[in-house]
Amino acid sequence: MADRRLLMIPGPIELEPDVLARLGEKTRSHLDPTFIDAFGRALGRVREVFLAGKDAQPFVIAGSGTLAMDMAVANVIEPGDAAVVVDTGWFSERMADILARWGADVTRVTAPVGDAPSLEAVEAAIKKARPKVVTITHVDTSTGVRAPVEPLARIAREHGALVIVDGVCSIGGEELRQDAWGVDLALTGSQKALGVPPGLAVLVASARAMQAFRARKSRVASMYLDFGQWLPVMEAYEARKPYYFATPAVNLVAALDTSLAKIAAEGVEARFARHAKMAGAFRAAWKAMELRLLPVRDELAANTLSAVWYPEGVDASLVGKIGAEGAVVAGGLHPEAKTKYFRVGHMGAIAPNDVVAVVGAVERALAAAGVSRSGLSAASAALR
Numbered sequence: 001m002a003d004r005r006l007l008m009i010p011g012p013i014e015l016e017p018d019v020l021a022r023l024g025e026k027t028r029s030h031l032d033p034t035f036i037d038a039f040g041r042a043l044g045r046v047r048e049v050f051l052a053g054k055d056a057q058p059f060v061i062a063g064s065g066t067l068a069m070d071m072a073v074a075n076v077i078e079p080g081d082a083a084v085v086v087d088t089g090w091f092s093e094r095m096a097d098i099l100a101r102w103g104a105d106v107t108r109v110t111a112p113v114g115d116a117p118s119l120e121a122v123e124a125a126i127k128k129a130r131p132k133v134v135t136i137t138h139v140d141t142s143t144g145v146r147a148p149v150e151p152l153a154r155i156a157r158e159h160g161a162l163v164i165v166d167g168v169c170s171i172g173g174e175e176l177r178q179d180a181w182g183v184d185l186a187l188t189g190s191q192k193a194l195g196v197p198p199g200l201a202v203l204v205a206s207a208r209a210m211q212a213f214r215a216r217k218s219r220v221a222s223m224y225l226d227f228g229q230w231l232p233v234m235e236a237y238e239a240r241k242p243y244y245f246a247t248p249a250v251n252l253v254a255a256l257d258t259s260l261a262k263i264a265a266e267g268v269e270a271r272f273a274r275h276a277k278m279a280g281a282f283r284a285a286w287k288a289m290e291l292r293l294l295p296v297r298d299e300l301a302a303n304t305l306s307a308v309w310y311p312e313g314v315d316a317s318l319v320g321k322i323g324a325e326g327a328v329v330a331g332g333l334h335p336e337a338k339t340k341y342f343r344v345g346h347m348g349a350i351a352p353n354d355v356v357a358v359v360g361a362v363e364r365a366l367a368a369a370g371v372s373r374s375g376l377s378a379a380s381a382a383l384r
């Protein structure tokens with residue numbers, strides 16, 4: 001029997017059959033006209049999904065979300081530059097590590113697990129550090145905390161800083177308006193809300209970010225990450241011409257083209273609304289089951305995943321039990337609380353059927369762990 005379990009971790013996610021079918025098509029030359037067309041079309045649509053400016057530059061290269069983080073930092077940071085990290089969890093700390101490795105002088109503005117630093121605390125740190133770059137993790141997948149990107153980016157801009165947003169667990173699901181919100185570098189990986197298998201780093205640089213790149217005094221120390229190497233590639237394919245620097249992941253780019261076409265057909269705004277609605281149904285179910293979320297306030301709870309504390313008397317073996325009931329979910333990730341919570345991804349093609357299946361699996365797993373709770377009718381009511 002085929003594996004009917006749902007893959008409900010925060011990436012990789014359940015994929016649409018036509019995306020997978022496209023991935024399995026014949027591998028073409030990167031100079032093949034059909035590939036040139038697919039890549040060019042995908043780049044244009046990336047700009048649309050990010051709600052980026054017409055003058056913003058998309059980059060799609062082989063790698064994971066972490067590579068996109070590395071690429072964003074490598075191209076705008078020079079040794080000795082100051083950077084402020086809005087720290088909402090484990091992935092924010094990864095960004096701080098990347099910044100330090102590229103020679104930045106890093107200030108982290110922290111908060112307890114499940115919270116985000118206040119706007120005032122971030123502004124005070126910016127005033128003190130006078131950073132070239134401020135980084136924000138839109139949704140920190142380790143805590144399920146969604147940071148308020150719009151006001152944070154506004155503050156950073158008011159103080160002349162470039163804004164980098166790690167949107168790996170948000171773009172394509174959470175509302176992010178790169179241009180309107182003044183985000184200079186927004187990035188994601190293909191396997192999260194974009195609904196493609198893992199393997200592509202996707203990044204969009206604003207015109208301001210490209211100016212900052214061009215104004216560098218030193219060249220980017222990594223060849224593979226250098227915007228200067230990739231810019232002619234991206235410009236050429238968007239103009240429906242080939243250009244070689246390093247072989248593109250042709251099958252993955254084709255799959256991305258299919259997924260982005262589906263996102264465009266649904267509409268970005270409708271996609272935001274669907275994610276919000278499905279997340280609301282999950283939250284209604286967690287509440288009915290008396291399960292608490294890591295995010296300490298409702299407005300901090302992400303729409304792309306739920307991070308849920310185990311109830312009393314239940315331990316991390318619950319994750320395996322939920323899997324046995326048909327939904328593959330993830331354990332904790334934040335080093336301070338790793339063994340005390342689980343995470344459910346709800347992004348991409350997420351639909352009412354998935355919500356009901358996952359809540360049912362959690363109910364049955366809890367019952368097997370000796371805790372009798374019901375969330376199904378609350379989920380159904382929220383979906384009505």
Ligand SMILES: *Cc1c(COP(=O)(O)O)cnc(C)c1O
Nearest residue numbers: 064065066091139141168169189
């Ligand atoms: C998944 C994730 C990453 C890392 O992406 P990889 O593709 O695993 O390298 C970075 N940031 C956030 C917020 C993520 O959710």
